[in-house]
Amino acid sequence: METLYPALTVITPLIFAFVVGIVSWINKKIxxxxxxxxxxxxxxxxxxxxxxxxxxxxxxxxxxxxxPPPIGIEYRIDWLNGLILPIISFVALxxxxxxxxFMEKEFKEKESFFYILYLxxxxxxxxxxxxxxxxxxxxxxxxxxxxxxxxxxxxxxxRSYLASLNYLFLGVIGASFxxxxxxxxxxxxxxxxxxxxxxxxxxxxxSETVLVGFIFCMVGVWIKMGLFPLHTWLPNAYTFxxxxxxxxxxxxxxxxxxxxxxRVMFSVFGRWYVLGRLYGVNEFVVLLASCAIIVGGILALxxxxxxxxLCYIIVSEIGxxxxxxxxxxxxxxxxxxxxxxxxxxMTFCLFLAFGNVFYTRKKTKIEDLKGLFGEMPYTSAGLVLxxxxxxxxxPTCGFFSKWYLILGALQAKDHFFAVSLILSSLIxxxxxxxxxxxxxxxxxxxxxxxxxxxxxxxxxVSLMLIVVGICSGSIVNKIINExxxxxxx
Amino acid sequence: xxxSYKPIFVLLTSFLAPLFIIFSSNRPNLRESFSILASVLxxxxxxxxxxxxxKGHIVYLKLVEIFPNVAxxxxxxxxxxxxxxxxSFLWIFTTLYSIGYMRGLKEEHQTRYFCFFALAxxxxxxxxxxxxxxxxxxxxxxxxxxxxPLVVHHQDEKARISGRKYLIYILGTSIGLVLPAxxxxxxxxxxxxxxxxxxxxxxxxxFMANVLLLMFVFGFAKSAIMPLHAWLPAAMxxxxxxxxxxxxxxxxxxxxxxxxRIFTGIFGIKLLAQLNSTHIITFFAAFxxxxxSLIAMSQDELKRRLAFSTISQLSYIILGISMLSPxxxxxxxxxxxxxxxxxxxxxxxxGSIMVGAGxxxxxxxDGLGRYMPYTMGLFFLGSLSxxxxxxxxxxxxxxxxxxxxxxxxxxxxxxxxxxxSFLNCVxxxxxxxxxxxxxxxxxxxxxxxxxxxxxxxxIAVIGxxxxxxxxxxxxxxxxxxxxxxxx
Numbered sequence: 008m009e010t011l012y013p014a015l016t017v018i019t020p021l022i023f024a025f026v027v028g029i030v031s032w033i034n035k036k037i038x039x040x041x042x043x044x045x046x047x048x049x050x051x052x053x054x055x056x057x058x059x060x061x062x063x064x065x066x067x068x069x070x071x072x073x074x075p076p077p078i079g080i081e082y083r084i085d086w087l088n089g090l091i092l093p094i095i096s097f098v099a100l101x102x103x104x105x106x107x108x109f110m111e112k113e114f115k116e117k118e119s120f121f122y123i124l125y126l127x128x129x130x131x132x133x134x135x136x137x138x139x140x141x142x143x144x145x146x147x148x149x150x151x152x153x154x155x156x157x158x159x160x161x162x163x164x165x166r167s168y169l170a171s172l173n174y175l176f177l178g179v180i181g182a183s184f185x186x187x188x189x190x191x192x193x194x195x196x197x198x199x200x201x202x203x204x205x206x207x208x209x210x211x212x213x214s215e216t217v218l219v220g221f222i223f224c225m226v227g228v229w230i231k232m233g234l235f236p237l238h239t240w241l242p243n244a245y246t247f248x249x250x251x252x253x254x255x256x257x258x259x260x261x262x263x264x265x266x267x268x269x270r271v272m273f274s275v276f277g278r279w280y281v282l283g284r285l286y287g288v289n290e291f292v293v294l295l296a297s298c299a300i301i302v303g304g305i306l307a308l309x310x311x312x313x314x315x316x317l318c319y320i321i322v323s324e325i326g327x328x329x330x331x332x333x334x335x336x337x338x339x340x341x342x343x344x345x346x347x348x349x350x351x352x353m354t355f356c357l358f359l360a361f362g363n364v365f366y367t368r369k370k371t372k373i374e375d376l377k378g379l380f381g382e383m384p385y386t387s388a389g390l391v392l393x394x395x396x397x398x399x400x401x402p403t404c405g406f407f408s409k410w411y412l413i414l415g416a417l418q419a420k421d422h423f424f425a426v427s428l429i430l431s432s433l434i435x436x437x438x439x440x441x442x443x444x445x446x447x448x449x450x451x452x453x454x455x456x457x458x459x460x461x462x463x464x465x466x467x468v469s470l471m472l473i474v475v476g477i478c479s480g481s482i483v484n485k486i487i488n489e490x491x492x493x494x495x496x
Numbered sequence: 497x498x499x500s501y502k503p504i505f506v507l508l509t510s511f512l513a514p515l516f517i518i519f520s521s522n523r524p525n526l527r528e529s530f531s532i533l534a535s536v537l538x539x540x541x542x543x544x545x546x547x548x549x550x551k552g553h554i555v556y557l558k559l560v561e562i563f564p565n566v567a568x569x570x571x572x573x574x575x576x577x578x579x580x581x582x583x584s585f586l587w588i589f590t591t592l593y594s595i596g597y598m599r600g601l602k603e604e605h606q607t608r609y610f611c612f613f614a615l616a617x618x619x620x621x622x623x624x625x626x627x628x629x630x631x632x633x634x635x636x637x638x639x640x641x642x643x644x645p646l647v648v649h650h651q652d653e654k655a656r657i658s659g660r661k662y663l664i665y666i667l668g669t670s671i672g673l674v675l676p677a678x679x680x681x682x683x684x685x686x687x688x689x690x691x692x693x694x695x696x697x698x699x700x701x702x703f704m705a706n707v708l709l710l711m712f713v714f715g716f717a718k719s720a721i722m723p724l725h726a727w728l729p730a731a732m733x734x735x736x737x738x739x740x741x742x743x744x745x746x747x748x749x750x751x752x753x754x755x756x757r758i759f760t761g762i763f764g765i766k767l768l769a770q771l772n773s774t775h776i777i778t779f780f781a782a783f784x785x786x787x788x789s790l791i792a793m794s795q796d797e798l799k800r801r802l803a804f805s806t807i808s809q810l811s812y813i814i815l816g817i818s819m820l821s822p823x824x825x826x827x828x829x830x831x832x833x834x835x836x837x838x839x840x841x842x843x844x845x846x847g848s849i850m851v852g853a854g855x856x857x858x859x860x861x862d863g864l865g866r867y868m869p870y871t872m873g874l875f876f877l878g879s880l881s882x883x884x885x886x887x888x889x890x891x892x893x894x895x896x897x898x899x900x901x902x903x904x905x906x907x908x909x910x911x912x913x914x915x916x917s918f919l920n921c922v923x924x925x926x927x928x929x930x931x932x933x934x935x936x937x938x939x940x941x942x943x944x945x946x947x948x949x950x951x952x953x954x955i956a957v958i959g960x961x962x963x964x965x966x967x968x969x970x971x972x973x974x975x976x977x978x979x980x981x982x983x
Contacts, residue, residue: 398667400638
């Protein structure tokens with residue numbers, strides 16, 4: 008497709024990040040609107056790409072700077088990243104709107120810095136997803152991570168500096184692993200373009216170098232996404248950062264890393280390598296994922312701080328997607344990809360709802376939810392919906408991806424994974440009804456709802472949970488299945 | 497098969513009602529008229545659909561495909577319409593009764609109460625109309641969630657504990673047992689729709705089928721089969737109209753209705769006849785019938801006694817279908833209707849006593865009959881129906897159950913049914929007797945009957961009477977349904 012949309016999606020937030028920086032010297036008021044504009048452009052162009060892919064059922068390729076691949080960098084959008092791009096820009100857009108009031112209040116002087124970092128972070132994420140080049144992916148990943156470290160440090164307390172530093176150390180290690188892996192692959196294949204590598208690798212499947220490269224790539228990605236037991240940086244990083252920051256990092260960062268994992272597994276190394284050459288490894292990874300699900304759930308149960316509970320829910324959800332991808336059958340992969348989409352929305356909705364609570368109450372313990380349902384009815388409604396979705400009650404979207412995952416687990420005869428998914432649902436019932444109980448069983452003392460600019464995004468996202476759930480049949484049929492057919496044959 | 501959008505309208509009436517109820521929350525009279533309007537409209541729409549079904553058609557609607565071969569779809573057949581008719585008919589009178597009860601006791605949060613009541617009815621009808629297991633499961637879960645706020649309505653410590661129990665039993669079993677069983681089913685057969693001859697036949701090993709059947713039966717814990725019954729007495733902390741409609745008609749019947757669907761639509765009679773686990777279920781049901789009756793005798797709180805009686809009566813239905821003979825299945829399905837009318841009468845009366853005299857315990861009700869003659873009289877008639885004595889509807893369903901037990905030549909089951917009827921007499925009749933013939937222990941001169949509470953009970957009793965003399969339309973529907981599943 009000869010259009011500029013792929014470029015627009017990534018370049019607009021990048022350029023506007025600098026524009027915001029310059030404009031902030033002149034007029035601080037308009038920074039927000041500039042950032043908003045750039046994200047709207049990114050959102051619309053990513054939607055256009057998705058629309059193009061589904062209507063013509065062909066892949067979109069864009070040669071950056073006109074250089075032909077494999078020499079130049081290629082943006083390559085198929086059904087997988089075509090689906091994820093609009094959601095990333097959508098979440099970033101809504102979170103920006105929801106953050107406006109908070110930023111004005113908490114970061115009077117630094118507001119424009121936040122917008123710059125925020126746009127760069129979004130650029131990085133969109134770039135990681137859109138690119139078809141292994142090294143370019145690393146570069147954009149580092150843009151994302153570096154901005155994430157600094158945004159987390161904006162929390163301003165000693166603990167947020169420490170959490171940021173901790174994240175920095177582990178993040179750098181993870182990224183280095185990935186880079187090393189890419190280096191090994193480059194040594195053997197002489198190419199960095201994913202399609203090119205995919206074409207060359209089958210001839211050298213037995214090479215030890217390629218094996219080491221693959222393992223390095225995977226370990227790097229696992230550290231970055233926080234797969235148990237490599238998750239230790241995650242809870243603190245998300246807990247001690249400002250609400251507006253954790254609200255975008257938590258839903259997007261880990262899920263984008265899962266995208267990278269699936270991409271590297273199936274579009275770079277290919278199913279023959281991952282499921283054939285490395286036969287048996289996948290069972291081990293699924294076991295790891297099952298442990299992540301169960302341990303995440305148990306740790307979530309033991310927390311008193313709501314933010315920590317949410318973080319461990321994320322740890323558990325990561326297990327869902329990693330396990331699904333490594334099951335090695337179509338249903339598992341469909342479940343994993345559908346869950347990337349669902350979990351982005353669910354986690355975002357969850358952080359939005361609790362963001363509203365933290366914003367109005369300034370407290371984050373579970374017992375501080377007292378009287379929530381009477382006091383903040385709209386926020387509570389959103390909270391209930393997202394709770395049901397994470398538990399997996401139809402027709403909210405969480406149910407449908409869980410269905411595919413369990414089905415995939417049964418077909419792979421991986422009963423432990425299936426059981427841990429069911430168990431996780433039950434744990435989530437306890438987790439969320441504990442919130443609901445505290446919120447319901449005490450009288451409201453005064454009525455104070457969050458500002459409208461925070462309610463509206465929550466309302467939109469919680470509605471999306473149901474819409475995406477009901478439409479999941481066609482999403483799977485029209486989009487995800489196409490990718491799975493290519494990936495798993 | 498007739499494709500029609502009418503099921504959607506039926507569901508929308510009670511799905512949209514909360515909007516209007518919230519909108520008019522500051523004007524109670526307007527708010528309640530919306531509730532009444534929604535319930536009447538809903539019943540009329542169900543009645544309209546029932547004409548097609550009485551003519552021998554099946555009303556069908558497919559909304560969206562969710563998984564390959566599994567859509568969100570409605571298929572209204574004979575037993576679906578029976579359940580829908582009964583619950584939507586009784587909703588009208590429960591609404592009237594709710595108004596009398598909630599205002600009589602000056603309960604708080606009435607807007608929330610009416611909202612979730614409407615949502616609960618939405619889910620109940622969804623279960624009745626569901627055309628496949630996934631749709632049924634969806635509405636089953638929605639029903640669990642929409643009744644939770646009703647159970648914990650009083651928001652005190654007791655409500656909190658009961659609410660927890662309710663969730664753990666109901667959600668725990670449906671997620672822990674039904675969901676995996678459903679996915680296994682789908683994995684084996686590639687479909688989840690209800691077929692007259694079942695979908696599992698020849699597609700599953702007998703061992704797996706046995707396991708699946710047990711998972712389903714115990715997974716639908718709303719049927720309150722022992723040992724998964726403890727949530728029902730706990731849920732009696734809810735306001736009485738909730739206990740009346742939801743915990744005697746809608747919620748618990750959704751449980752047994754789901755089990756009937758599993759037996760007839762998923763497994764099919766032919767496969768069930770080869771399974772040993774049906775005997776296990778028969779045993780559990782028989783055990784529940786007797787044990788729950790025995791426990792009921794020791795309960796002094798009227799609503800708890802009624803709850804244990806419900807547990808016992810629900811297992812009649814499970815017993816009926818697990819006997820697998822047509823007469824017994826017919827009796828089981830018929831018992832859904834008969835027990836609904838009988839038990840709702842009793843709950844209406846219990847609530848009426850609470851509003852009029854403020855009494856919850858049976859031992860305090862001696863001599864109350866002179867002050868609340870209508871309430872206690874109706875209570876007596878309602879208990880006749882539950883015991884299964886003519887001229888009340890309860891007789892007919894028990895008759896068919898007995899015939900079914902005779903047919904399979906099971907002396908034990910006949911004995912169970914008769915013994916339980918005897919136990920019912922023992923724990924129900926003294927209540928009315930003591931109320932009328934014993935001297936009051938205290939001064940009841942302040943007692944006043946609330947007519948909004950008595951009239952719905954009267955209508956339910958009339959319903960029971962009518963069903964005794966004229967059960968044919970329902971019987972015909974049931975036998976029509978049975979002739980299909982026999983193939």
